[in-house]
Amino acid sequence: xxxxxxxxxxxxxxxxSILKEIAELLPHENFVYxxxxxxxxxxxxxxxxxxxxxxxxxxxxxxxKAKIIVVACNTATTNAISYLRSHYQLPFIGIEPAIxxxxxxxxxxxxxxLATKGTLSSELFKQTSETFASGIDVIEVIGKGIVEAVExxxxxxxxxxxxxxxxxxxxxxxxxxxLVLGCTHFPYIVPQLKKLLPAHVKIIDSGRAVAKQTQxxxxxxxxxxxxxxxxxxxxxxxxxxxxxxKQLIKGIPNLSVxxxxx
Numbered sequence: 001x002x003x004x005x006x007x008x009x010x011x012x013x014x015x016x017s018i019l020k021e022i023a024e025l026l027p028h029e030n031f032v033y034x035x036x037x038x039x040x041x042x043x044x045x046x047x048x049x050x051x052x053x054x055x056x057x058x059x060x061x062x063x064x065k066a067k068i069i070v071v072a073c074n075t076a077t078t079n080a081i082s083y084l085r086s087h088y089q090l091p092f093i094g095i096e097p098a099i100x101x102x103x104x105x106x107x108x109x110x111x112x113x114l115a116t117k118g119t120l121s122s123e124l125f126k127q128t129s130e131t132f133a134s135g136i137d138v139i140e141v142i143g144k145g146i147v148e149a150v151e152x153x154x155x156x157x158x159x160x161x162x163x164x165x166x167x168x169x170x171x172x173x174x175x176x177x178x179l180v181l182g183c184t185h186f187p188y189i190v191p192q193l194k195k196l197l198p199a200h201v202k203i204i205d206s207g208r209a210v211a212k213q214t215q216x217x218x219x220x221x222x223x224x225x226x227x228x229x230x231x232x233x234x235x236x237x238x239x240x241x242x243x244x245x246k247q248l249i250k251g252i253p254n255l256s257v258x259x260x261x262x
């Protein structure tokens with residue numbers, strides 16, 4: 001079982017930002033990534049729809065003999081991971097906005113969270129904020145059109161950048177010092193955010209923390225791959241965006257990207 005893959009899924013290409021972090025930390029593991037771009041974005045869907053899509057992806061991951069599953073999507077984590085953990089036996093790793101480190105390190109006690117509607121309206125996000133951001137002003141902004149821009153590859157277009165500038169204005173108005181990215185698609189717009197935000201604002205996401213948690217869960221469950229060879233990374237997408245994915249994730253060894261209906 002140790003040679004079986006770690007399977008990740010997301011509502012499209014965003015979770016490849018998580019895949020890159022985990023593959024870098026665990027180079028001898030085998031990975032399968034399921035890009036459900038056909039149903040992106042999850043963030044505008046109802047909780048019931050998100051759970052159904054997460055079940056679909058989990059069942060496919062199990063058919064691929066996953067040894068653990070990384071729900072590489074904030075919206076799916078906050079809405080569906082409790083259901084998945086209660087109905088399936090293997091370990092699940094979720095993605096939550098990095099509110100804790102932002103709140104602990106903020107000097108002005110004002111942090112921003114840029115996320116999808118599905119994440120910001122979830123009970124898990126509310127609980128996380130109450131637990132780790134007590135006494136901190138949390139400025140929440142729903143990122144509109146960002147997932148679609150990352151999926152389509154137009155994050156550098158002038159029209160998108162202008163719209164993004166309007167969306168993040170509340171962070172500037174409130175003079176935050178930390179911005180938490182609450183969607184795995186959003187690390188792909190960090191270059192644009194750095195140009196638009198004041199230089200002192202630190203931007204953080206969950207990628208490295210998720211990679212370390214994956215490493216911990218593998219050790220805890222005695223599931224580490226003993227191989228000393230570089231692992232394989234297989235990405236499956238259900239729309240015609242193979243070239244775009246290869247551009248996003250170039251540099252990973254033993255990578256293959258293929259179209260698959262799911």
